[in-house]
Amino acid sequence: MFFTLLRRDLLLIARSPALWLPVMFFVLAAALFPFAVGPDARLLARIAPGIIWVSALLASLLPVETLLAPDVEDGSIDQLIARGIALELVCAARILAHWVGFAVPLLAALPVAGVLLGLSADDGTRIAIALALGTPALASLAVVAAALTAGLKGGGALAGLIVLPLALPVLIFGVGSDVAGAFRLLAAASLVALAVGPFAAAAALRPE
């Protein structure tokens, strides 16, 4: 069941015209900063983790309006509920699919962003590990926000307001991942978000 739901979500993401949007946004943001900040390589390398994490956070929010709202509008969620399929399962599959859809391409594009920002190979590896650990939390938060705003007009902006404060711990531990223990706190933040996310999103989708 979970596999069927996940396969469907991945298929729809792969076919969506917005597939490349998050990763394009990520690379563009990384490419723009050197122009905006100036060619000071040391300064760029110092602020690079912050740029990368903020870009990743915003990239995770780009598809938020298409994560659940279309399924609520076209009756797909109704069909799932009528079949007695647990919405928690549906949301868990959606979180995993969203992570695959935005975080995996983002990690693949990280070397490009790293070169543009003048990151050293060591720092690049560290940020890659931090992103791999932290992006599941971002995916989970995005799906919860998508569920909360699914029936609303212009829900995307509201979703951003919901996610940004909740994503702060991930951002802080992610940017400060050179400090001892930051990886573990990042992984812990992801685990908490992944554990709570499906239930919170399902509760928001369930009929009153």
Add this chain to the structure above:
Amino acid sequence: MIDNLACRRGGRLLFEAVSAQVAPGGALLLTGPNGAGKSSLLRLLAGLLRAESGSVSGGGRRAFAGHDVALKPRQSLGAELDYWARLDGGRDRLPGALAAMNLAGLVDVPCRHLSSGQKRRAAIARVIAAGAECWLLDEPTAGLDAASAGLLAAAMGQHRAAGGLIVAAVHGDIGLADAQVLRLG
């Protein structure tokens, strides 16, 4: 199986003290003016709304066809119905369901190119393929031509002959023989 049901939506009491019982092979037609709560009663039976009071019991597994057809515009009709049949564990029933609603020639067509009547037929085919005991149909003939309405009537007859139940919200005749009628509003 419907016992003393009441439903409130948006602070307004839609209906109360609604009771009905449908035997296997039976059909229940919900009639009444617009806004009387026909669709709400169906959604309640499908588990999409919570009842203010009262209860629904029995009836086995339910398959629901509402106003929203739940077909993704970029996917082909065949892929869409295959997905839902997979969730229902009824992929072997799908070819029969497609044939019953005369959709076999449309399986490769993207859903955005289907007419509203064709989408409605697809939603009914999904109900047939679900293999559920109880069909919940919300104005199933809306947008259907005479031939398709005939196909629907035949499918419903077959379902009832096999001991299935049908609850349908209707405005006119949809070709259900000796059905009970529950008038709302």
